[in-house]
Amino acid sequence: MSADFWQVVNDAPDEGPMVLRKGLPLTAHDVRVEARRVQEFLAGATEPVFLYCEDAGNFLAALIGALSAGREVLLPGHAAPGYLREIGAIGARLLTDIDIGDDVRRVSVRTSAQSGPDKVLPFDGGTRVGFFTSGSTGEPKPCMKALRQLASEVNTHLALWGAPQGPVVGTVSHQHIYGLLFRVFWPLFAGRPIVAERQEMWEQVADIAQPDGVIVSSPAHLSRIPDNFSLPHRPALVFSSGGPLSAEAARDASAKLGRDAVEVLGSTETGGVAWRIQREPGAMWTALPGVEIESDSEGALAVRSPFTGASDFMAMGDRVTIASDGRFLLHARLDRTVKIEGKRVSLPRVEGALRGLQDIVDASAVDLPDKGGALGAVVALAPEGARLLDEMGRFRYSRHLRRVLSERLEPMERPRFWRFVVSIPENTQGKRKVADLRALFAASVPDLPNIVSREVGVDEARFDLELMPDLRWFDGHFPGQPILPGVAQLHIASSLAEEAWGIIATGSEMSRIKFRHVMQPGDLVTLMLVRNGADRLDFRYLQGDEVMASGAIKGVEQ
Numbered sequence: 001m002s003a004d005f006w007q008v009v010n011d012a013p014d015e016g017p018m019v020l021r022k023g024l025p026l027t028a029h030d031v032r033v034e035a036r037r038v039q040e041f042l043a044g045a046t047e048p049v050f051l052y053c054e055d056a057g058n059f060l061a062a063l064i065g066a067l068s069a070g071r072e073v074l075l076p077g078h079a080a081p082g083y084l085r086e087i088g089a090i091g092a093r094l095l096t097d098i099d100i101g102d103d104v105r106r107v108s109v110r111t112s113a114q115s116g117p118d119k120v121l122p123f124d125g126g127t128r129v130g131f132f133t134s135g136s137t138g139e140p141k142p143c144m145k146a147l148r149q150l151a152s153e154v155n156t157h158l159a160l161w162g163a164p165q166g167p168v169v170g171t172v173s174h175q176h177i178y179g180l181l182f183r184v185f186w187p188l189f190a191g192r193p194i195v196a197e198r199q200e201m202w203e204q205v206a207d208i209a210q211p212d213g214v215i216v217s218s219p220a221h222l223s224r225i226p227d228n229f230s231l232p233h234r235p236a237l238v239f240s241s242g243g244p245l246s247a248e249a250a251r252d253a254s255a256k257l258g259r260d261a262v263e264v265l266g267s268t269e270t271g272g273v274a275w276r277i278q279r280e281p282g283a284m285w286t287a288l289p290g291v292e293i294e295s296d297s298e299g300a301l302a303v304r305s306p307f308t309g310a311s312d313f314m315a316m317g318d319r320v321t322i323a324s325d326g327r328f329l330l331h332a333r334l335d336r337t338v339k340i341e342g343k344r345v346s347l348p349r350v351e352g353a354l355r356g357l358q359d360i361v362d363a364s365a366v367d368l369p370d371k372g373g374a375l376g377a378v379v380a381l382a383p384e385g386a387r388l389l390d391e392m393g394r395f396r397y398s399r400h401l402r403r404v405l406s407e408r409l410e411p412m413e414r415p416r417f418w419r420f421v422v423s424i425p426e427n428t429q430g431k432r433k434v435a436d437l438r439a440l441f442a443a444s445v446p447d448l449p450n451i452v453s454r455e456v457g458v459d460e461a462r463f464d465l466e467l468m469p470d471l472r473w474f475d476g477h478f479p480g481q482p483i484l485p486g487v488a489q490l491h492i493a494s495s496l497a498e499e500a501w502g503i504i505a506t507g508s509e510m511s512r513i514k515f516r517h518v519m520q521p522g523d524l525v526t527l528m529l530v531r532n533g534a535d536r537l538d539f540r541y542l543q544g545d546e547v548m549a550s551g552a553i554k555g556v557e558q
Contacts (some may be wrong), residue, residue, distance in 0.1 A: 001533045003151070003155060003158075004151060005147055005150075005151050006120070006122040008188055008191075009028075009032070009035075009045065009120060009121045009188075010032075010120060011190065011277055012028035013028060014027060014028060014029040014118070015027050015028075015029065016028050016191075017028070017029060017193040018031045018057075018060075018188070018193055018194065019057035019109065019193055019194050019195075019196050019454075020058065020167065020193045020194070021055065021057055022163075022196075022197050023199070023208070025093055025193065025428075026057055026109055026110075026111065026196075027111075028119050029112060030066070030109055030111055030112045031057065031060060031061045031109055031469070032061075032064070032109065032118040032119065032120055033107070033109075033112040033114050033118050034061035034107065034112075035061045035062075035065040035067070035068065035111045035120050035303045036062065036063075036065065036118060036120060038062050038064075038065025038066060038069070038095065038105075038107060039064075039065040039066070039067065039120065039121075040069040040346075042066055042069035042071055043069050044454050045071075046070065046071070046159050047071075047093070048071060048072040048073065048074050048093075048130070049066050049071045049072075049073060049074070049093055049094070049095055049105075050073075050074045050075075050076055050084075050088070050089035050093055050094045050095065051073050051074070051075055051085070051094075051095045051096070052075070052076045052079055052084075052089065052091070052094065052095070052096045052098070052175060053095070053096060053097045053098075053107060054097060054197045054198070055097050055109075055111070055196045055197070056174050056183060056184055056194050056195065056197075056198075057109045057196040058097040058107045058108055059097075059107075059175075059184070060109075060184060060188070060194065061107060061109045062095045062107040063129070064120055065125045065201055065475070066095065066119070066456070067122075067123060067129075067147065067394075068120045068121060068122060068123055069123070070123040070127070070172050072127075072128045072129075072130060073128075073129050073130065074087075074089070074129075074130040074142050075129065075130060075131055075132070075133070075175045075176075075180075076089050076132060076175065077131075077132050077140075077175055077176060077410065078171075078173075078175070078410050079096075079098060080113075080361055080406060080407060080408065080409070080410065081407060082406075082407030082408040082409050083140070083407075083408055083409070083410075084100070084280075086140065086408060087132060087140050087141075088173055091103045091104065092104065092105055092116070092421055092423065095107050101461075102210075102315050105265065106443070117142075117381045126146060126147075127146070127147045128144045128146050128147065129144070129145050129147065129150065129180075130142035130143060130144045130145070131143050131145065131175075131176060131177050131268045133268045133344070133497040136227065137159050139349060139352070140349075140352075140430045143268045143269055144309075145309065146176070146270075146309060147305065148186065149182065149271065149307055149308075150180070151185075151189075152306045152307060153181060153184055153271050153272055153306075153307045154181050154185040154189050155189065155291055155427045156272070156288060156290060156307075156482070157181065157182070157272070158186065158189060158190060159289070160275075160288070160289065160406055161237060162383040163190035163191070163192065163232060164186065164187055164190055164192050164212075164213075164237070165212040165236060166210045166211060166212035166213035166214065166215045166235075166236060167192075167193070167195050167208065167210055167213050167214070168182070168183055168187045168194070168195060168198065168207055168213070168214045168216060169195055169199055169208060169213060169214065169215050169216070169234060170182070170183040170195065170198055170215075170216040170217070171198065171199055171200060171205065171216070171217045171218065171221040172198070172216060172217060172218050172221075172241075172242070173198060177266075177268050177271070178216075178241045178264070178341075179216065180246060182239055182241075182270075183195070183198075183216050183325075187439070191318070191488070193251035195208070201481075202221075202225055202229055205231070206229070206230075206231050206232060208472065209231045209232055209233050209235070211233045211380055212233075212235075212236045212443070213233060213235050213236065213238045214235060214238070214239070215235050215237070215238045215239070215257065216239045216245075217238065217239065217240055217261075217339075218240055218241065218242040218341075218342035218343075219240060219242060219243045219244070219245050219246075219249060219339075219342040220242070220341035220342040220343070220412075221342075222238075222240050222245060222250075222253040223245070223246065223249035223252070223253075223260060225252065225253060225257070227257050229257065230258075231257060233257040234257075234259060234413075235257060235258070235259050237259065237262060238253070238257055238259045238260070238261045238262065239261065239264060240253075240262070240263045240264070241263065241264040241265070241266065241342075242339065242342030242343055243258050243339035243342045243343075244263065244330065245261060245263055245278060245337060245490060246281075247280070247281040249280060250263075250278040254279075258434075260278075260279060260330045261275045261277070261278070262275055262276075262277055263275060263276050263277070263278060265285055265318060265330070267344070269308065270303045270305070270307065270308050270314055270316060271292055271305065271307025271308060272291070272303070272307060273285075273287065273288060273293070273301075273303050273316070274286055274288060274291065274293070274328070275288060276471055279544060280304070282329065284323065284327040284328060284329055285327060285328050286326075286327050286329065287326065287327075287328075288305070290305055290306055291303060291304075291305040291307075292304040292305065292313075293320075293328060294313060294322070294323065294395050295320050295321075295328075295376065296313070296315050296497075297323055298315075298319065298334060299319050299320065299334075300316060300317055300318060300319060301315070301316045301318045301319075301320035301328070301330065302314060302315045302316065302418065303316060317334050317337065318330050318331065318334070319331040319334055336348060338367040338372060338373075338375075339373070340367065340374070340375050340412040340413070341373075341412045343410070343412050343484055345367075345375065345412060345413050347366070347367075349367040349409075349413070350363075350365040350375065350377070350409065350413055350414075350415070351363050351364060351365050353405055353408050353409055353413075354377060354379060354401075354405070355403060357385075357401070358382065358384065358385075359381060359382055359384055359385030359388060359401070360379055360380070360381060360382060360385055361380045361381065361382050361385075362379075362380040362423075362424055363377055363378065363379045363380070363424075363548060364377070364378045364424050364432050364437055365377050366376075366378070366437040366438055366441075368417060368438060368441055370438070370439065370442070371416075371417060371442070372475075374412070374416045374417060375412070375413070375415045375416060375417070376415055376416070376417040376418070376419070376437070376438075376440075376441050377415035377417070377418050377419070378419045378421055378424050378425075378437055378440055379401075379418065379419070379420055379421070380420075380421055380422065380423055380424055381420060388400070388537075389420055393417075393442075393450070393452070393466070393496070394418070394420065395450055395466045395468050396466070397420075398415075398418040399522060401415075401418070402414045402415070413457075414475045416469060416470075417441055417470060419440045421440070421443065424437075425437065425440075445541050446468065446470065446471055446472065446487075447471065447472050447473065447491070448471075448492060448496075449465040449468060449471060450465065450466040450468055450496055451463055451464070451465060451467055451496075452464040452465065452466055454500075456500045456501075459531040459532075460528070460529065460530050460531075461496070461497070461500045461501075461528075461529040461532060462526060462527070462528055462529075463490050463496055463527040463529075464524070464525075464526050465492075465524070465525050465526070465527055465528070466522075466523075466524055467472075467484060467519060467520070467522065467524075467525065468522075469482075469520070469522060469523060469524045470519035471484075471488075471489065471521070472519050473485055473487075473488035482520060482521055483518040483519060484518070484519040484520070486513070486549070487518075488533060489515070489539075489541060489554065490510075490551075493527060493529060493537070493539040493553070494537070494553065496527060496529065497529050497531075497537050500529065501531065503531070503537070509532055510551060510552065510553055510554065511551065511552045511554065512550065512551050512552050513549075513551035513552075514549060514550050514551060515549045515551075516547055516548055516549060516550075517543075517546065518547075519541065519543075519548055519549075523543065524543070525542065525543055526541070526543075526550060527539065527540070527541055527542075527543040528540040528541075528542065532552070535554060536552055536553070536554050537552065537553045538550075539551060539552075539553070
């Protein structure tokens with residue numbers, strides 16, 4: 001029997017745990033008390049409210065209260081100040097638990113000693129939740145979902161996967177539809193407590209893993225599980241959504257987590273569409289119960305289901321091949337929306353944000369498969385931008401642009417790789433071809449940092465270095481937390497000694513090697529080299545006066 005949202009909320013036993021915060025329970029009574037408080041201060045008005053909470057327990061209470069007050073609830077995808085201003089999530093219209101201004105509405109579920117009735121009256125009418133997506137213009141727009149649509153989908157997943165028996169641990173945000181359905185609604189409808197905290201690091205996942213637990217993750221996280229990682233308990237289920245996992249990432253995640261990932265295909269507009277378990281390349285997708293699929297006139301996947309809110313088929317933009325048994329294969333997208341770290345990124349939106357900067361005359365954004373699907377930007381600069389580029393250098397200027405864009409764009413929307421050009425390449429028809437844009441980024445990956453300045457003497461040398469993010473040493477070491485490994489520090493010291501004096505450090509013996517502090521992408525460091533006798537090279541890496549690493553390499557040849 002399918003459960004109703006209000007029935008689930010109000011039938012939960014008063015003293016039963018509804019949320020786990022740092023391992024400690026908050027009861028259904030605690031959540032409903034805060035929900036009633038939210039409902040009371042929102043009562044009497046009709047305009048939509050915005051809801052952004054880091055804590056899933058606070059989020060749930062505010063969602064219940066706002067819907068009970070008859071308000072439509074809009075969920076910002078992130079909390080960058082410029083983005084919140086852009087969508088109108090300001091002042092008393094914003095319900096939140098983060099420090100973002102004095103005039104917002106604060107939400108916080110606490111252990112409550114308040115007695116008496118705590119049931120939350122459902123609003124007598126339709127209630128809707130809005131998720132922000134990028135439309136054809138690239139600007140954020142809300143995609144509204146009726147509460148019954150969300151309930152219908154979570155009941156489908158309950159029937160397909162069963163109720164979670166252990167805690168549902170998520171590396172994804174509940175501000176997006178996938179995180180809301182799997183991290184919050186699925187355990188809620190199953191009568192299991194919701195884990196309040198998002199676990200962004202795999203070490204955090206391991207810390208709270210329990211027998212029969214579930215991991216709700218994404219390709220961005222599952223493709224970056226550290227080497228030698230293991231969980232204390234094998235999870236009952238691992239979910240991934242936001243984009244297809246590569247076959248390599250699927251195999252690696254399965255080996256490290258002890259469970260094959262269930263990939264769920266869908267979008268904000270369509271809801272869930274299909275699922276697969278990828279044990280070999282080319283694994284096909286199976287439609288979820290109640291979902292119909294077809295290939296439209298352009299060869300794109302089209303979907304009709306109870307989760308879309310529409311009676312007609314809805315195109316998804318992915319080219320598709322449908323087999324005779326109804327399963328299907330996905331191919332490249334047909335539009336200018338790409339997946340970066342498992343999230344949809346509108347290239348027109350990124351380009352619009354770049355063109356809105358006074359430094360920039362024109363810009364094109366492109367995804368770069370050869371660089372792990374990262375985002376690149378090809379930029380034509382105004383005179384002021386060209387002056388800053390000349391003063392700051394390519395690396396520091398691109399960091400400056402990323403900082404400026406952080407006011408409006410999420411991290412995955414900000415380009416990681418940059419090319420500054422006089423004009424952006426176009427063909428004879430005036431069109432910009434993806435292959436031409438990607439070709440600008442096709443240079444080999446550097447293994448030495450950018451040298452800002454150097455001073456070379458007879459036996460001593462100083463190099464001021466910029467550790468660019470595209471140094472090959474950062475790739476995979478470590479996923480999600482790149483640092484410059486010790487072997488790279490030795491390689492750089494040896495290579496620059498050869499450049500300075502023509503000597504080759506064979507490394508037959510090393511001594512006094514100390515790696516004191518980590519060096520990360522974007523760091524500015526100083527490398528001091530000293531020729532100590534005929535066969536020894538001493539090195540020190542500094543940030544200011546602080547020694548980051550030091551040591552001696554014996555075995556030096558002319």
